[in-house]
Amino acid sequence: MECCQVESLKLQERLLNQVxxxxxxxxxxxxxxxxxxxxxxxxxxxxxxxxxxxxxRQNILFKSAISTIVPLKPVSLK
Structure with missing residues (x-):
């Protein structure tokens, strides 16, 4: 996996964990x-x-079908 892909996963995980x-x-x-x-x-x-x-209702979304995730309030990604 390339560097940017690894960093992208970390950012994705931080955002999802925070929300x-x-x-x-x-x-x-x-x-x-x-x-x-x-x-x-x-x-x-x-x-x-x-x-x-x-x-x-509970929905399961495939990440490959998601374009954008927008939190309704600011979240920390640190």
Whole structure:
């Protein structure tokens, strides 16, 4: 794995760990333009579990289908 890919994984893990531990809601945009909002409850190498706001539905998203993750409040990535 190249250096930039390793650093990208670390950044990804830091962001996901922070939004899980602080329960900061996120907006996720998929590669086909679907907007989803909720709380990230878990993740692994290939998927993210998102609990929907309002209805509480659990969604499993493949990371390869995600374009952007936007926390609704600033989170520390240190």
């Amino acid at each position: 899980i531990s602080t329960k900061v809601p996120v907006t996720i945009f998929t590669t086909n333009g679907v907007k989803m909002q909720g709380l990230v409850t878990a993740y692994d190498a290939y998927t993210i579990s998102l609990q929907g706001q309002g209805d509480g």
